[in-house]
Amino acid sequence: MPDLSVELGARAYPIHIGAGLLDRADLYAPHLGGGAVAVVTNCAVARLYLDRLERALRAAGARALTRIVIPEGEQAKEWQTLDRVFDELLAARCGRDTLLVALGGGVVGDLAGFAAAVYQRGVPFLQVPTTLLAQVDSSVGGKTAINHARGKNMIGAFHQPLAVIADVATLDTLAARELSAGMAEVIKHGLILDADFVAWLEANLGKLLARDRGALVHAVQRCCQLKAGVVAADERETGLRAILNFGHTFGHAIEAGLGYGEWLHGEAVAAGMVMAAELSARCAGLPSAEVARVRRLVERAQLPARAPALEAERLLELMQADKKAEGGQVRFVLLEAIGRAVLRGGIDPALVRQSMAAAR
Numbered sequence: 001m002p003d004l005s006v007e008l009g010a011r012a013y014p015i016h017i018g019a020g021l022l023d024r025a026d027l028y029a030p031h032l033g034g035g036a037v038a039v040v041t042n043c044a045v046a047r048l049y050l051d052r053l054e055r056a057l058r059a060a061g062a063r064a065l066t067r068i069v070i071p072e073g074e075q076a077k078e079w080q081t082l083d084r085v086f087d088e089l090l091a092a093r094c095g096r097d098t099l100l101v102a103l104g105g106g107v108v109g110d111l112a113g114f115a116a117a118v119y120q121r122g123v124p125f126l127q128v129p130t131t132l133l134a135q136v137d138s139s140v141g142g143k144t145a146i147n148h149a150r151g152k153n154m155i156g157a158f159h160q161p162l163a164v165i166a167d168v169a170t171l172d173t174l175a176a177r178e179l180s181a182g183m184a185e186v187i188k189h190g191l192i193l194d195a196d197f198v199a200w201l202e203a204n205l206g207k208l209l210a211r212d213r214g215a216l217v218h219a220v221q222r223c224c225q226l227k228a229g230v231v232a233a234d235e236r237e238t239g240l241r242a243i244l245n246f247g248h249t250f251g252h253a254i255e256a257g258l259g260y261g262e263w264l265h266g267e268a269v270a271a272g273m274v275m276a277a278e279l280s281a282r283c284a285g286l287p288s289a290e291v292a293r294v295r296r297l298v299e300r301a302q303l304p305a306r307a308p309a310l311e312a313e314r315l316l317e318l319m320q321a322d323k324k325a326e327g328g329q330v331r332f333v334l335l336e337a338i339g340r341a342v343l344r345g346g347i348d349p350a351l352v353r354q355s356m357a358a359a360r
């Protein structure tokens with residue numbers, strides 16, 4: 001039985017969460033179709049987990065197995081890498097019945113998901129996330145994309161996976177910096193939707209950073225449950241789903257401004273959440289004690305709470321170009337309270353500058 005599912009009618013799909021799931025042939029078997037499978041992963045994850053995944057896929061009935069290994073890092077989330085994936089799929093004669101499996105973090109998931117969305121007008125795919133960030137966020141919800149020099153995730157598509165298989169045991173090998181980056185999205189889910197979960201995080205952060213399995217399973221489950229609810233209500237981000245971008249308007253500008261890969265996505269989101277909390281205090285009534293709580297949680301998760309050395313004007317310019325800007329007007333996700341998010345446009349840029357300065 002799946003732990004959770006994303007309720008999207010005929011396109012509903014399960015999210016399996018637990019330790020040791022990577023080897024579970026029974027979880028892959030229902031999705032194999034004709035048996036042709038192409039696994040997209042990166043070189044680091046391939047070394048760690050590709051053989052095990054392929055063994056499980058074969059046991060599940062996969063016959064033709066193609067492996068496509070892309071370079072590591074955010075810089076790989078771009079057009080040339082995508083083109084190489086298409087080239088290898090075509091060279092291996094992968095047809096429309098091929099199942100694409102994304103094995104890795106959010107970079108692999110976003111890029112392989114986009115490849116699946118457009119290869120031969122769309123093929124099915126599975127998300128097998130191996131970073132905390134991917135398990136709590138990017139593998140769920142069907143947003144797929146690559147970056148463009150002019151902006152983050154600017155070229156992409158909505159394409160839901162057939163299932164998400166999140167093995168928390170794979171987090172054992174994750175670098176501490178990457179685990180913290182994933183914590184940013186964990187904290188985000190609590191801040192926008194669940195004050196009790198924030199209190200749980202405050203009490204259990206030490207266990208999470210020490211990779212306590214039980215704590216990790218609980219955090220991944222709660223985040224996926226919260227995100228699945230939002231995605232089911234607003235798959236294409238016509239309204240509610242935008243709250244999942246809390247901290248991201250600032251964060252994406254930081255990533256683009258510094259150059260992709262300089263700060264990890266989660267690190268940029270962490271500093272972005274502190275700026276968004278500062279802005280919330282100025283425009284949405286968030287008490288300053290709660291801003292301090294956000295900052296403390298970010299710092300305790302070993303994430304940057306301060307903005308990088310980037311000109312405020314440059315950040316503002318990059319925010320205007322963000323997908324979340326409408327008619328050139330940036331819409332911010334703000335907190336009225338911990339656990340309650342609102343969307344606001346038409347904010348005085350002077351308040352945005354003040355909030356960025358307060359986070360320096």
Ligand code: NAD
Pocket residue numbers: 042044045048072073074077104105106107108110130131132133134137138139140141142143144153170171172173174175178181182265266
């Ligand atoms: P990532 O994919 O770059 O992975 C981080 C690093 O961890 C990489 O070096 C990778 O090789 C390594 N790694 C992966 N799994 C490992 C494991 N089990 N053990 C050891 N090393 C491992 O980064 P990420 O933080 O997973 O994802 C960030 C990306 O996700 C960004 O591009 C961001 O835009 C995207 N994102 C997408 C969504 C969405 O809804 N689609 C949501 C949030 C973030």
Ligand code: GLY
Pocket residue numbers: 137140141143241244245
């Ligand atoms: N990470 C934002 C979303 O999935 O909508």
